[in-house]
Amino acid sequence: MSIKRKTKSLSIILSIFENRDAALSVVDLVEELKGDMNKTTVYRILERLENEGTIHSFSGTNGLKWYAKCHQCSSGHHNDVHPHFECKDCGKVECLEVNISIPNFENRNIYTADILLKGQCTDCLS
């Protein structure tokens, strides 16, 4: 089901992603929006925005769910296939716009590659 109505909650979440490059964990987002909207609403809006091709999700450490804005995606096609990076010092999570080549396997078909890199980000390199 696509989004039909422009509600207050929707535009709040939308503007958060518009003004932000780094990814955002759902847990943090729910916390940040406490008072503005219910956590169920947060989950539902994120799900719809992902279907729409506005944001994409991936798993961080411990399987926590993260979202980041998409670049050239639509509801039909998601282009945001790239590794994600998690800084072990400050906890920041970012999309890396690089291509990591996955070898071909004789006896398997690979459809997707979820890659989570961990290390120190620019700010934390010191």
Place this chain on the structure above:
Amino acid sequence: MSIKRKTKSLSIILSIFENRDAALSVVDLVEELKGDMNKTTVYRILERLENEGTIHSFSGTNGLKWYAKCHQCSSGHHNDVHPHFECKDCGKVECLEVNISIPNFENRNIYTADILLKGQCTDCLS
């Protein structure tokens, strides 16, 4: 804390991994061992075997925890750094003994790369 005593529960879990190449999700293992031991015991033994370097863990889809046996690891050093593969048809999860090269980044230090490949396994290629 290292394992001090060879108990029944420990050897059950140990033999399961010895006789198995594919990875095993904790959820499935707990289910399989229902009747033999408590789930808390399963979690604790897995944790100890991982510290010991006998098995290693990683996250599958939805952040579910999986374990597979190690090859040349010890409590000090884990060599099992490799991608994991999850078959979207039969659900089987395997360790892939290949090296996927991660590029160097100017402004970041990468320490680890968690890679989860998804596709069709040999059996499911048909």
Place this chain on the structure above:
DNA sequence: AATATATTTGCAACCAAGTTGCATTAACGA
């Protein structure tokens, strides 16, 4: 073999992330 001691286990309660059902509220086209 009996005892002492320390580790392991079971159990029940808990926690955190995420989901669901349903009644209420709010967008928005007519």
Place this chain on the structure above:
DNA sequence: TCGTTAATGCAACTTGGTTGCAAATATATT
């Protein structure tokens, strides 16, 4: 402004995983 229908809040639930503590068990000592 009204009626329809989508969006929301809320409480209850589910699932994977953790914790505290008392009871059980493995092993060392006598």
